[in-house]
Amino acid sequence: MDDELQQLEAELKRLRPVAPSPELFRRVTSDLAPASRCERRANIPWLWAAVLPAAAAAVAIIFLPIARHDPTPQIEPATPPKVAATAATVMTSGEVLKPVAVENVLYSAQDEGLVTLDDGTPARRERLNYVDTITWKNPRTNASLTWQVPREEVRVVPVSFQ
Amino acid sequence: MTLIRQIHPNSERMEDVPKNDFWQKWFQLYGPRLLLCARQWTRSASDAEDVVQEAFVRFWRHQRGLPGEPMALLVTSVRRAALDLARRDGRRALREERARNGPEDQVALFENPFAGEERRVAIEDALRRLPSEQREVLVLKIWGELTFEQIAAELSLSPNTAAARYRYALAALRHELAAADCHG
Numbered sequence: 001m002d003d004e005l006q007q008l009e010a011e012l013k014r015l016r017p018v019a020p021s022p023e024l025f026r027r028v029t030s031d032l033a034p035a036s037r038c039e040r041r042a043n044i045p046w047l048w049a050a051v052l053p054a055a056a057a058a059v060a061i062i063f064l065p066i067a068r069h070d071p072t073p074q075i076e077p078a079t080p081p082k083v084a085a086t087a088a089t090v091m092t093s094g095e096v097l098k099p100v101a102v103e104n105v106l107y108s109a110q111d112e113g114l115v116t117l118d119d120g121t122p123a124r125r126e127r128l129n130y131v132d133t134i135t136w137k138n139p140r141t142n143a144s145l146t147w148q149v150p151r152e153e154v155r156v157v158p159v160s161f162q
Numbered sequence: 163m164t165l166i167r168q169i170h171p172n173s174e175r176m177e178d179v180p181k182n183d184f185w186q187k188w189f190q191l192y193g194p195r196l197l198l199c200a201r202q203w204t205r206s207a208s209d210a211e212d213v214v215q216e217a218f219v220r221f222w223r224h225q226r227g228l229p230g231e232p233m234a235l236l237v238t239s240v241r242r243a244a245l246d247l248a249r250r251d252g253r254r255a256l257r258e259e260r261a262r263n264g265p266e267d268q269v270a271l272f273e274n275p276f277a278g279e280e281r282r283v284a285i286e287d288a289l290r291r292l293p294s295e296q297r298e299v300l301v302l303k304i305w306g307e308l309t310f311e312q313i314a315a316e317l318s319l320s321p322n323t324a325a326a327r328y329r330y331a332l333a334a335l336r337h338e339l340a341a342a343d344c345h346g
Contacts (some may be wrong), residue, residue, distance in 0.1 A: 005332045008339075012304050015272040015285065024211045025189065031219040032185055107186060143211035 097136035192288035203244035296331035
């Protein structure tokens with residue numbers, strides 16, 4: 001190759017391809033969160049406490065109309081809705097999803113430095129980003145449901161200079 | 163996201179990456195180059211991101227323990243994902259429709275270089291005008307940092323053919339850029 005082509009080659013090598021979008025990073029984070037082994041903390045009581053009532057409420061909301069469903073509806077008594085029938089079958093056969101795992105993965109942490117609280121106390125502020133993953137499983141059929149939620153946590157820790 | 167920004171940009175060498183490091187560092191290191199490679203085989207920037215996502219996740223879960231250069235493995239994974247995407251006719255039609263409705267293919271390939279925005283645009287335009295078989299070899303060699311042997315294996319060519327296409331691509335690029343300078 002002549003010098004001119006080598007110069008062009010060197011110029012091209014200096015060009016930096018554009019970075020993937022934050023959206024792509026978020027999607028990869030979501031995909032890799034369950035498989036990641038970094039900074040994992042399992043069995044967090046407060047998370048269970050928050051999630052289980054919410055899950056129970058969601059199940060109740062879904063099945064409440066079915067439980068109240070009149071077996072002899074006034075409008076079309078001969079053809080009850082298919083969805084209700086299917087769901088009722090699921091209820092009666094005991095196919096229930098049970099929570100089996102909770103984990104949270106810390107994927108970024110930033111020390112935002114010193115801040116001053118309202119009372120003048122100096123404090124250090126940290127911003128942490130997690131992906132929380134909760135998995136439910138049906139022990140009979142092995143069907144599973146995974147729920148992933150991104151979470152940002154800001155910690156303000158008072159500091160004292162001695 | 164923050165973690166990515168904190169990594170020093172000059173650390174972009176494969177041998178600098180510890181084998182068991184977090185995937186974010188890998189993604190910061192390989193992501194931009196993979197995206198550029200993916201754009202050689204896809205019809206839009208959003209398709210390229212889909213392909214990189216699929217390939218990177220597959221690599222990280224199943225292939226990162228394999229012997230060989232990570233970038234070569236990732237490029238193979240990206241290319242397969244791009245070919246798979248192209249085979250999904252319904253999705254491709256949808257993407258093409260989206261591409262027709264917007265200037266997605268004009269999304270910049272490179273960040274602003276020190277040489278200036280005008281030069282970047284001229285290089286990108288010249289790259290886009292190259293024959294695709296030359297452009298993919300050029301991209302894999304310059305930004306993928308693959309050897310001619312690796313490129314040949316990836317594209318089912320002989321190493322000599324890969325090297326020849328690379329030289330043709332550089333010459334064509336020089337010609338295009340010279341013409342652009344004259345006109346402008």
